[in-house]
Structure formats: C-alpha cells, structure tokens
Amino acid sequence: MRFMPVILAVLMVFALPAHAEAPPEFYDFDTQAEEQRFRNLIAELRCPKCQNQNIADSNAPISKDMRDQVYLMMQAGATNDEIVGSLVDRFGEFVKYKPPVDRRTIVLWAFPAIAVFGGLLIVAGVVLRSRGRDSNGPALSPEEKARVEQMLADKDQSSRS
C-alpha cells in the first residue's frame, strides 16, 4: 500500500485526454474571438505536403509548424494579412486556398461567369430560332386545309366503324 500514491500518480498521467496534443485544442487563447480567428486562418491555409488538406486537418509535421507559426504571429499581434503573407513568402501562393485575382488567375476566376454567360447565349439562340420558325413557317393554303380536314374526317369514320 506504500506504493499506492505512486500508482495513482502514474494512472493519472495516463488518464490525461488522449487528444491533448492534437491541435487546435492545444493552443491557448484569451478570447473566443481570437480562437475563432485562429480556426478560420488554419482552415484556409493549405498544407504543401498533403496537398488536398488544409493545415487544420493535416497531421503532417509541416502543418504543425505552420499552425505554430500562425499561433505565434497571432500572439505577437500580427494581422491576418501579415500571417498569410509570411507563409506565402516561404511556401508560395500554393498555400492559399483562395488565390488572389491577378493576371495568372483571372481565367480561373472568370471561368464560371464565362460558362454561365455562354450557356445563356446558346439557350437564347435556340429559343429565338425555334420561335422564328413558328411564326414564319409557311401557312397552309386553303386547298391543303381542305385536304387535311378531309383526311381527319376519314380517319374518324374508319375508327368508328
């Protein structure tokens, strides 16, 4: 029984929450707003190693380093632009999930609008053309009309009999 306190102490160490080292719970913030800001920042920064994850989700060591950098810069009073800028300076535009609008990315940004506009043009063209055909199509001459009525009457009779 002399060892009871020791055993208890060991048990208490193991009883610490298993996810204690998993970010972002690991980082300490003064206010809820700061924590939310941190979460937003790490959600829109991309891990350069595991390219389809943001640094909030990624377990790669480099993502941990990047989260640390975001956290430390926040604690030092940096703005969001400064924080993102410092990572872009090291890892390139790649780390931003939202690329800036500039000469290289303008096609990327403009493409949805171009596609929608092009689609509307095609639809408008099809509709206008079919409408034009309706109104300008050759009308039936009186003789043709008489023939059609004759044919319909014949059909009625044959189906009745």
Next chain:
Amino acid sequence: MRRVMLFVPLVVALVVGILLASGIGKDPSELESALIGKPVPEFNLENLREPGEMLDQSLFRGEVSLLNVWAEWCPACWDEHEDLMWLANEKGVRIIGLNYKDQKENAFRFLGRLGDPYQTIIFDPRGTLGFDLGVYGAPETFVIDARGVVLYRHVGVVNERVWEEILLPVMNQAKGNS
C-alpha cells in the same frame, strides 16, 4: 451554317483533350519555391561537425553551391546519398548539408554508414531554417549562386538524371551570374 455547327463539339473536345493531355505526367507535388530569385533567409545555426561554431547565410557567398536538406529519419535521403557522394567526389560540386529536424547521434550514424559528401553541415534540429526555406518534405535540394541567391529548388531525390537534366544547367547558369 448548320453543317459548320456540327463540328463545334469536335473542336471543343479536341481543345479540352489537348489541354488535359498536356497535364499528364506533371507531378503536382512539385511546387516551385517561393524563394527563387531571393537570397537565402538569414539564419544562425550550429555547425554539425564543429559544436559551438555558428554558421550564417554568408556561408553561401563566393561560390555556387547545392544546399541539400536531409535527415537520418528520411528514407529517400538514404536513397539519394550515393548520388550525392558521386556529385561531391566525381563532379567536385560544393554541397552544403542542412540536417533537418534530426538528432546529432543519428546524423553521425547516417554519415558514418554512407559517407559524407558535405562541405559543411548546418545543424537545424528544430527545422527553423527549413521552415524559412519553405521545406515541406526532405530531401530537397536548392541551387544557390555565388551571391547567396536561390536559383532553383528540387523536391525529391537527386540522381544522375536529375543532375544532368535539371541541376547541371542551373548550376552553369549560376556560374554565369557571378
């Protein structure tokens, strides 16, 4: 007019096809370094072989060098080491090592087993210089000109093909710069 319209899908398919085909074979995990054309970031780190001796960015002045980021824990570094030995011994390339997030004893064990191609090794146990260089996975190899400006970054192993086709032309360009 309507006949011509029939060819529109064919043309669209061809254009999209060519565009997509040009992307095949490109490795999306190779990113261009953000540091290209910029000087090596400032640092103040220990020389791995000379405990207590501090190194800084002036290490890269005066001579074109390769900066090779490596660690004992990195499997691909074991893979490329033989080729680095060949570059240092046969081609006389000045290779600076950046021992990245490693432990000293492991680093020495690695060099003891495979040989040491490095002119100088920067010891970066916490990966601070690696972070400033935008290193996201060892091994990475940078070409640095004699003014200490980064010209190129290669992600992944260096082998004879990479040397001949990629690094050597950049090294020659670097020699022209200075």
